[in-house]
């Protein structure tokens with residue numbers, strides 16, 4: 177007998193299949209939820225462990241690392257102790273009522289001479305210098321070595337390094353700052369304008385910021401420049417004349433410094449004295465200055481450019497010998513009144529001064545060359561050209577009656593005397609090998 181097979185009930189089996197797939201979906205969702213919960217919990221646990229480890233620094237760093245760190249910090253603290261000791265030792269005056277002076281730019285020309293003069297008379301002196309390479313840094317190192325022999329320590333650092341400046345003022349209660357660090361040179365400002373802003377404006381402001389917050393506030397004497405007279409035509413230059421026509425960016429930054437000094441004096445009661453130096457020259461001088469590289473070039477038989485004005489007149493400078501400038505700087509420091517502020521607040525009006533420090537006797541550049549020719553016993557190869565319009569001014573001439581009135585400033589060294597001392601130093605420092613060689617004479 178045929179077994180009768182009834183046809184499948186499709187509607188039932190479809191329903192069943194739908195039901196089963198529903199159950200599978202529900203179960204897989206549950207599984208997903210469970211596994212993501214597990215993942216979340218695991219992550220939370222790891223995070224908690226990490227927080228614990230970081231917060232309590234556990235487990236401790238491997239023993240060796242710990243020992244190294246310890247040894248390193250011990251080395252640092254003893255090195256720092258030695259550094260601080262040098263800073264204090266250098267800054268301590270050796271005479272009753274001696275000054276405690278921070279000299280910025282101490283490895284520079286004027287800075288090194290002033291540091292030595294202060295130290296010699298028993299003042300405490302700490303130098304600061306960044307030893308930049310605007311001119312041969314080995315000359316700055318040699319000045320540093322010379323100062324080290326006289327127990328003047330120079331901290332190597334930049335004016336714009338605020339933590340360093342603060343640290344120095346924390347360690348030492350400076351009574352005075354002689355601020356000579358700057359980007360110098362009139363003509364170089366066209367090549368590297370930014371360096372003038374960084375050193376002469378930003379650096380000066382940084383120093384003033386730190387000084388105004390120091391307790392006690394120091395009195396500040398700083399280097400301005402004869403170049404602020406710019407296109408002034410009144411002669412000789414007096415502090416009352418116009419200084420709003422600078423001919424170079426260098427001059428403009430020095431003039432800006434004078435205005436900035438006014439502000440810090442006005443707001444914070446800082447005692448500030450600006451000194452307008454007139455073309456300072458002498459032993460240990462700056463190789464970028466004309467008298468210095470003329471000497472070098474004459475000795476090497478090279479041609480020198482001697483400038484004249486556009487209408488064919490000689491350019492002239494009130495060349496001022498370094499020893500006279502040093503006397504002026506010390507006179508300004510000795511007559512500087514105390515700053516009146518404290519805790520960054522002014523307590524009363526404070527001294528604000530500006531002085532010319534020149535020689536009062538301008539000499540044409542042609543005469544400077546003749547004097548050098550005589551001292552070097554060598555004829556210069558002169559190339560007389562019109563003064564390029566790169567910031568130079570045709571002449572300078574100082575009236576120094578204000579400085580004479582207030583601290584008896586009186587220049588005593590004429591150009592031939594000063595240049596003789598310079599040439600003696602130059603030949604001693606660079607050695608006779610820089611005398612003209614037979615070949616170089618033939619070459620030119």
Ligand SMILES: O=C(O)[C@H]1O[C@H](OP(=O)(O)OP(=O)(O)OC[C@H]2O[C@@H](n3ccc(=O)[nH]c3=O)[C@H](O)[C@@H]2O)[C@H](O)[C@@H](O)[C@H]1O
Pocket residue numbers: 360361362400401402403453454455456464465466467481482483491492493541563568570
């Ligand atoms: O009193 C200042 O405040 C400035 O003094 C100095 O500037 P200056 O007086 O210009 O000195 P310096 O360059 O030695 O030129 C001397 C003479 O030689 C002439 N000169 C120059 C170069 C040359 O190749 N030929 C030439 O005849 C030139 O025309 C000039 O007549 C400092 O450098 C400066 O930093 C700033 O301190």
